[in-house]
Amino acid sequence: MTMDIEQDVRARAAARNNAEWCEALCRAHGITGAWGPHAWTSARRTPPLYPDAVTLDPAAAAHEITAGIDASPGASVKDSFATLDLTSDGFEVLFDAQWIHRPAPGPGEGGWELVRTEAELERWEQAWADGDGGGLFPAALLAEGSHAFLAARDATGRTVAGAVASTSESVVGVSNLFAADGDLDAAWAGCLGTLARHRPGLDVVGYESGDDLAAAVRAGFTPVGGLRIWLRH
Numbered sequence: 001m002t003m004d005i006e007q008d009v010r011a012r013a014a015a016r017n018n019a020e021w022c023e024a025l026c027r028a029h030g031i032t033g034a035w036g037p038h039a040w041t042s043a044r045r046t047p048p049l050y051p052d053a054v055t056l057d058p059a060a061a062a063h064e065i066t067a068g069i070d071a072s073p074g075a076s077v078k079d080s081f082a083t084l085d086l087t088s089d090g091f092e093v094l095f096d097a098q099w100i101h102r103p104a105p106g107p108g109e110g111g112w113e114l115v116r117t118e119a120e121l122e123r124w125e126q127a128w129a130d131g132d133g134g135g136l137f138p139a140a141l142l143a144e145g146s147h148a149f150l151a152a153r154d155a156t157g158r159t160v161a162g163a164v165a166s167t168s169e170s171v172v173g174v175s176n177l178f179a180a181d182g183d184l185d186a187a188w189a190g191c192l193g194t195l196a197r198h199r200p201g202l203d204v205v206g207y208e209s210g211d212d213l214a215a216a217v218r219a220g221f222t223p224v225g226g227l228r229i230w231l232r233h
Contacts, residue, residue, distance in 0.1 A: 011225035012056070014099040014205035015080035017173035019054035021166035022078075024147050026050065028140040034068065041068030047136055051078040051229070058083045071232060079228040091230040097209035098223040100216050101171075102192075104201050110193020112161070115149035116142065120159075124151050127159035128178050150194050152187075161187045165195060172199045174206040184212065188219035 019040040023033050026046050033042040038060035041053040052069040058081040066089050069075055077086060082096065115124050118139040125133035141147060146168070152161035163177040172195060179187035195204060207227055208216045217223070 007224040010101040010203075010205065011081065011099045013168070013171050014101065014173065014207065014224070015054060015056055015078075015227070017166055017168040017171055017205055018078070018080075018175070018207065019056060020168050021147060021164065021173060021175060022046070022050055022054055024141065024144050024166070025137070028138040028144075036064070036068065039065055039068070041065065043069060045070050045074065046076075049136070051076045054078040055080045055084070057081075060084065062086055062089060073232050075232045077230040079230055082226045082228040084228070084230065086230045086232075089232070091232045094229040094231040095209060096226060096228050097207045098213055099207050099225045099227060100205065100213070100221040101224045102204045102216075102219070102221040104203050105192040105196040105220075108189070108193030108196050110190055110195070110197055112150045112152045112190050112194040114198065115151050115162075118142070120151065121149060123159050124149050124162050127151075127180060128162060128176060148198065150191060152190050161190060163187070163191045165191075165199060167199055167202065170203070171205045172202045174204055177206075177212075184215035185218060188215060192219065 023040060026033055026042055029047050031042055031044050033040050038057040039053050039055045046052050052075050053065045062084050065077055115121050121137060121139055121142060125137050148165045150163045150165055151159045154160050161179040164175045166173040174191060177187055177191060
């Protein structure tokens with residue numbers, strides 16, 4: 001398998017994994033999305049920070065995406081392969097990022113734990129949102145066996161770092177990684193060590209940009225393809 005084909009396979013796996021997480025979060029909010037040959041879409045507006053569509057194939061067409069969503073102001077599209085041009089539909093580029101891939105981590109010292117109760121999830125969200133959480137992550141997600149919230153806690157029980165781990169057919173995706181002290185290197189080490197215990201043998205994917213991407217690369221990830229987030233103002 002050539003490098004270009006290998007990267008394409010990994011980018012597609014990461015995009016699919018991310019779409020499955022978006023669908024799960026929407027489902028917990030009572031929103032049902034639709035799977036098409038080229039994209040996951042939601043005809044009903046999705047929760048804040050989550051896209052109304054995630055493309056799954058570079059062949060996705062702009063009209064196909066906008067027809068499946070509420071494309072009024074505030075709509076967003078995760079263009080997983082940076083192949084769309086949505087400017088004529090009133091969208092602007094919000095930011096660009098990179099899909100990332102890492103081989104399955106080996107046994108480590110991951111001291112993080114799984115979030116298991118509604119109260120723990122509320123504390124996790126408050127830490128993730130720096131005290132400004134507001135129910136973005138419903139407790140119904142705790143019953144989703146494929147998706148887990150990971151938390152690092154200090155001696156007082158306060159959540160100081162965390163992430164979401166979403167397991168799909170061949171990979172585990174990491175999103176919403178945070179560290180209260182800003183030490184992303186330590187956060188990645190703790191997260192990967194925890195995945196080695198709770199999701200052993202699975203390659204790890206996600207997407208990052210800027211300093212967050214640099215921290216992921218230091219943790220052993222490789223960028224495997226660009227993506228673009230479009231927003232209609």
